[in-house]
Amino acid sequence: MEEQKMTAGDRTVYPNETMPERVRRVKPFLAMEILEKAKQMESKGVSIIHLEVGEPDGDTPYAIKEAVIEAIRDNDTAYTHSLGKPALRREISLYYKNTYGVSIDPSQVVVTSGTSPAMLLAFSALLERGDKMIMPDPYYACYPNFVNFIGAEPLPVRVCEEDGFKLLADDVRKKLDPRVKGVLINSPANPTGTVLDENELRELADLGLYIVSDEVYHGLNYKGRDHSILEFTDRAVVLNGFSKRNIMTGWRLGYLIAPSFMVREMQKLQQNMFICACSFVQDAGIAALRESPEVLAERFSDYDQRRLYLYEALQQIGIAPAKLPDGAFYMLANVKKYTDDSLSLAQRILEETGVAVTPGIDFGPGAEGYIRISYACSMENLKEGIGRLKKFFAALDK
Ligand SMILES: Cc1ncc(COP(=O)(O)O)c(C=O)c1O
Known part of the structure; x- marks a missing residue:
């Protein structure tokens, strides 16, 4: 050719x-x-x-589709606030309260066009050029690409099959150096299906590093209830979305929850790069969060x-x-x-x-x-x- x-x-x-x-x-x-x-x-x-x-x-469940159809009929098709519709941000904070018992102010929530753009915002706001981000290897394929792209360094830690592919606090401790800024966790995990239990999450949180916790597979836990990293530390950025839990992969809706001081910086990035998430799809998000347990x-x-x-x-x-x-x-x-x-x-x-x-x-x-x-x-x-x-x-x- x-x-x-x-x-x-x-x-x-x-x-x-x-x-x-x-x-x-x-x-x-x-x-x-x-x-x-x-x-x-x-x-x-x-x-x-x-x-x-x-x-x-x-x-995609009926009620979620109906919410979007209604929003379009109501001509709810303009740009929204760059951080997301206030109603959806409130619903997300309520969802984290009801599901995990954690208090999140809606102002800490940034609504994005899927979990993937949330990753870009999170790593951009957290990592300086040359900073290192620890992550388990095997990892979700896109993580190191995001980290590399913004000039930081992924630091994969090999986790082994016999231990159920778990990244534990002790593994992280062995890799620490002054340039390590945070740890990336994903439980339940892609591609391994690994779930970290309450104690394992607490021990990771206790390291005192920033934790970026990709919680997009929450709800798909066959052993017990999921735990958000926010139950154990505020020094965390949570990534989440609707693709898996609510069968909404093509809708492109996600969000992140971050410490307040980071949100303004993320907002600037969102305004410049994406403007906002799709207006009527945000209504679908509210309906999705209201799906009963x-x-x-x-x-x-x-x-x-x-x-x-x-x-x-x-x-x-x-x-x-x-x-x-x-x-x-x-x-x-x-x-x-x-x-x-x-x-x-x-x-x-x-x-x-x-x-x-x-x-x-x-x-x-x-x-x-x-x-x-x-x-x-x-x-x-x-x-x-x-x-x-x-x-x-x-x-x-x-
Ligand atoms: C671990 C993990 N995080 C994030 C994503 C991306 O999700 P979204 O569709 O919300 O961008 C995927 C998609 O497969 C995933 O496996």
Whole structure:
């Protein structure tokens, strides 16, 4: 294919020459690339089972859709306050009070177009150039990209399968140096499904560092109730959103909760970069936060059945992780006996079986030799996918 030329004023420039270092360092998000390839195969008639995406199955609940339709009918379509609609910010603070017993002033809440922009605001406000941010490896693929992008340094700490991939306070202590500004936690976690318990969270909070706590998988905890980091410290920025819990991935709505002194700085960034989150989708957020705990429990009881089914199936194939994950909707299947190149293996699995899985390497060197399987799909699809994977690995065993 001919290289595309771009013009800037009277000079002809080529894309590779103009791309700044900080952009070139951003790695592609392989889960999205596999998804795009799988969709392309699907459009040519290939039967694909999607076990790669972190997207809950099912439709966005009726009441949430109705809230948006009503808001649009009311012509609620103008820019909102850059920090979000006051009603939604109040609802979020009420939700944290009712769910975790913590008192958050609505002025500490910043509404964003998804959890991902909230990450950009949080890391930008927290990290100086050269500061280090500790995070567990395996990690959610985008974290180090955000940290690198703003000129800070991700400091991944290898967590191991036998310990359930937990990042504990002792692991963090060993990595401390004066440039470490904070710790990033994600419980329940992507890609491991790991849940940190109350004590483990408290011990991390007691380190006295800033904690950025990505709570987007709260609600998907099969063992007990989730704990927000705000129960243990105020020195924290919470990231959260509606994508997973309320089946709203494409709606692009999230938020962060930050110490008051950071909010003004974040507001300036939001005003410049994003202006505000979508006005009528913010009404959907209010409806989503009002979904009853019973409705949520019912929604996630299906996930638990799939989790148990998947774990047993992976054990039969011989690739189950050492511990049954307690949360989210992912498992990291250990395929080290077959490969140390998870990307090639995932591509082969897709091409030969039509099952889309995410290569572990997307989630850091600590996840190489694994593939991530998402069970946020129907039981029927999960069973079909597992059937195909069983044959694939049985053939490799021969
Ligand atoms: C750990 C984690 N944080 C954040 C996100 C992004 O969520 P959102 O859709 O709210 O931007 C994801 C998406 O998969 C995720 O797994």
